[in-house]
Amino acid sequence: MTPADYGWDEERDHSFTRFRADGLVPGxxxxxxRGLCEVVAEAGPVRAAVLPPPDAEERLTPCTGDWVALRxxxxxxxxxxxxxxxxxxxxxxxxASRTSHGQVLAANVDTxxxxxxxxxxxxxxxxxxxxxxxxxxxxxxxVVLTKADxxxxxxxxxxxxxxxxxGVEVLVTSAATGEGMDALVAVLSGTVVLLGPSGAGKSTLGxxxxxxxxxxxxxxxxxxxxxxxxxxWRELLPLPHGGVLLDTPGLRxxxxxEADEGLDQTFAEITExxxxxxxxxxxxxxxxxxxxxxxxESGHLTQRRLDSxxxxxxxxxxxxxxxxxxxxxxQERPKKDIARLRRAINRSPHRxx
Numbered sequence: 208m209t210p211a212d213y214g215w216d217e218e219r220d221h222s223f224t225r226f227r228a229d230g231l232v233p234g235x236x237x238x239x240x241r242g243l244c245e246v247v248a249e250a251g252p253v254r255a256a257v258l259p260p261p262d263a264e265e266r267l268t269p270c271t272g273d274w275v276a277l278r279x280x281x282x283x284x285x286x287x288x289x290x291x292x293x294x295x296x297x298x299x300x301x302x303a304s305r306t307s308h309g310q311v312l313a314a315n316v317d318t319x320x321x322x323x324x325x326x327x328x329x330x331x332x333x334x335x336x337x338x339x340x341x342x343x344x345x346x347x348x349x350v351v352l353t354k355a356d357x358x359x360x361x362x363x364x365x366x367x368x369x370x371x372x373x374g375v376e377v378l379v380t381s382a383a384t385g386e387g388m389d390a391l392v393a394v395l396s397g398t399v400v401l402l403g404p405s406g407a408g409k410s411t412l413g414x415x416x417x418x419x420x421x422x423x424x425x426x427x428x429x430x431x432x433x434x435x436x437x438x439x440w441r442e443l444l445p446l447p448h449g450g451v452l453l454d455t456p457g458l459r460x461x462x463x464x465e466a467d468e469g470l471d472q473t474f475a476e477i478t479e480x481x482x483x484x485x486x487x488x489x490x491x492x493x494x495x496x497x498x499x500x501x502x503x504e505s506g507h508l509t510q511r512r513l514d515s516x517x518x519x520x521x522x523x524x525x526x527x528x529x530x531x532x533x534x535x536x537x538q539e540r541p542k543k544d545i546a547r548l549r550r551a552i553n554r555s556p557h558r559x560x
Contacts, residue, residue, distance in 0.1 A: 208247055208251070208252070208445060209247065209249060209251075210233055210234060210235055210247060210248065210249060210274075212247075212445055212451075213235045213237075213247050213398075213443065213445065213451055214235070214315070214397060214398055214450075214451065215233060215235070215274070219233070219274060219292070220233075222292075222293075223276070223292075226276040226289075226290070230278065230279075231276040231277060231278055231289055231290075232248055232249050232250075232276075232277050232279060233248070233249070233274060233275070233276065233277070233292075234246035234247055234248035234249075234253065234255075234274070234275055234277045235247050235272070235273070235274050235275070235443065236269050236270065236271055236272065236273045236274075236275060236288075236314075236443070237252075237271065237442060237443040237444075238271060238441070238442045238443070239269050239270055239271050239273075239441070242256065242257055243255070243256060243257065244256075244257060244269050244275070244288055246275060246277060246286075246288070248277055248279075248286075250279070253277065253279075253280070253286045254285075254286070255275075255277055255285070255286040255287055255288050256285055256286070256287045256288070257269055257287070257288045258287055258288065258289065267291040267294075268291070268311075269288055269291050270297075270311040270312075270313070270314045270441075271313060271314070271441040271442065271443055271453060272313045272314035272315045272316060272398060272400075272441075272443060272453055273291050273292070273294065273314045273315065274291075274292040274315060275288045275289075275290065275291050275292060276288070276289045276290040276292065277289065294311075294314045294315055295315050295345065296314070296315060296316055296317070296344050296345035296346045297311050297313070297314050297315075297316075297344055297345070298311070298312040298313045298314075298316060298319060298340060298341070298344040298346070298400060298402070299311050299312065299340075299343070299344070299464045299465075300312060300340060300458075300461050300462050300463070300464055301462030301463055301464040301526040309464035309465070310464075312400075312402075312441065312455060312458075313344075313398075313400040313441065313453050313455065315398060316344065316346045316397075316398045316399070316400045316453060317346055317347065317396055317397025317398050317399065317450075318346055318347050318348075318349060318394075318395050318396055318397060318398070318399045318400070319340075319341035319344060319346045319347070319348045319349070319399075319400055319402060320348075320349050320350075320351045320391075320395070320399055320400065320401050320402070321334065321337045321338060321341060321348060321349070321350050321351065321402050321403060322351050322353050322401055322402065322403030322407040322408060322409045322412060323350060323351065323352050323353065323368065323403065323407060324352075324353050324354050324403075324406060324407045324408055325352050325353065325354050325355055325357060325358035325361065325364055325379075326353075326354040326357040326358065327406075329364060329367070329368065331367070331368070331371045331511070331515070332515050332518075333404070334350065334368060334371055334372060335371055335473055335474070335515050335519065336461055336463070336519065337402055337403070337461060338350070338372055338375060338469070338472075338473045339463055339466045339469040339470050339472075339473045339519060340402070340461055340463065340466065340469060341402070341469070342466075342468065342469040342472040342473055343463075343464075343465070343466040343467075343468055343469030343470075344469075346400075347396075348372075348375050349375065349376050349377075349378065349391075349394055349395070350368055350372050350375055350376070350377045350378070351378050351380055351391060351412065352364060352365060352368065352377065352378065352379045352380060353380055353381070353382065353407060353408035353409075353411075353412055354381060354382075354383075354408050355379045355380060355381040355384075355386050355387065356381040356383050356384050356386070361379045364379075365377050365379050371512065372473075373473075373475045373476060374472065374475060376394055378390055378391050378394070380412065382408060382411045382412050382414070382415040383411075385415075388415055388416075391416075392416065392448055395416075395446075395450065396450060397450050397451075398443070398450060398451050398452075398453060399416075399446070399450060399451070399452050399453065400452075400453040400455060401413055401452070401453070401454055401455060402455060402458060403458065404458055405456075409454065409455070410422040410454065413444075413452055413454050416446055416452060417444060417446065417447065417452065418447050421444060422454055441453060441454065441455050441456070442454055462522065462526060463519060463522055463523045463526055464523075464526055465523070465526070465527060466519075466523050467523065470516070470519055470520060470523060473519075474512070474515075474516045476508065477491075477499055477508065477512070477513065477516050480498045480499045480502050480508070481498065481499055482498075483498035484496060484497050484498045484499065485497070491513065491517070499513065
């Protein structure tokens with residue numbers, strides 16, 4: 208396999224000219240570990256070391272799916288990743304770190320397949336969260352309803368999911384029976400990443416797409432429908448029908464990171480309604496002339512959908528505040544003002560004992 212088999216194209220080759228002048232060669236990261244990467248280069252697979260960045264703010268850390276400039280191994284030194292090339296797309300989630308800039312789950316992906324199990328009650332809120340992440344990445348999202356053989360009414364389930372996934376193709380599949388697999392292959396293109404919680408059937412689905420059992424699968428607990436993390440790392444694998452598959456471990460928690468555009472697209476009908484609100488800064492809570500609230504009252508928009516939108520907006524704003532000192536100060540100012548007022552009251556000589 209060569210970089211061309213993993214998506215290397217003429218545009219990238221043209222932009223790589225300056226690196227070739229320095230004796231570097233292109234490669235794609237198929238698996239990233241701490242300080243090491245497995246890279247597919249022109250001469251074949253290479254295990255390369257990652258140079259410590261001189262400036263952590265300016266140099267990217269290699270992630271599965273990244274294209275890199277590689278210095279080939281010599282008799283005196285092993286191969287090394289010198290630089291991560293510009294990412295066309297990136298699936299990024301927030302992390303628990305206060306100063307986090309987000310964790311890149313997958314780089315340079317073309318299609319984000321959100322896996323949702325029909326063997327368990329479908330969580331519309333989780334789907335909306337995943338779609339916000341997918342839309343924000345710049346890739347094309349697809350919702351893949353798995354384990355259709357264990358669902359009594361797949362048409363109804365697909366219709367309900369379509370209501371919370373405007374503009375997104377929703378496919379019903381079963382890796383066990385083969386249902387919907389041809390339709391899925393037809394819509395997948397380029398680099399495809401599978402996202403979803405443990406137990407959603409990602410690895411089983413991936414094996415079906417690969418045509419062989421390359422990915423480990425595990426049993427799902429009957430009590431809560433959750434599975435174990437059978438995939439321990441993110442890995443890039445070539446697909447027999449063209450393109451590559453990026454399998455990921457199950458995501459127990461997906462925090463949003465700078466997902467303003469992703470939320471706008473995930474809740475496209477609310478974004479459109481907001482344009483008809485009386486006030487440009489309408490928060491869709493109690494404002495007069497709110498087109499969004501009017502849609503809820505008329506039944507054109509569900510309260511659950513609006514509540515989910517508000518919740519994810521708050522989360523996204525909070526995540527932004529952790530990396531933006533000015534915004535964080537603005538959010539904390541009301542708390543400080545209240546605390547300052549309380550202290551003033553407590554110090555007042557007119558306060559009764």
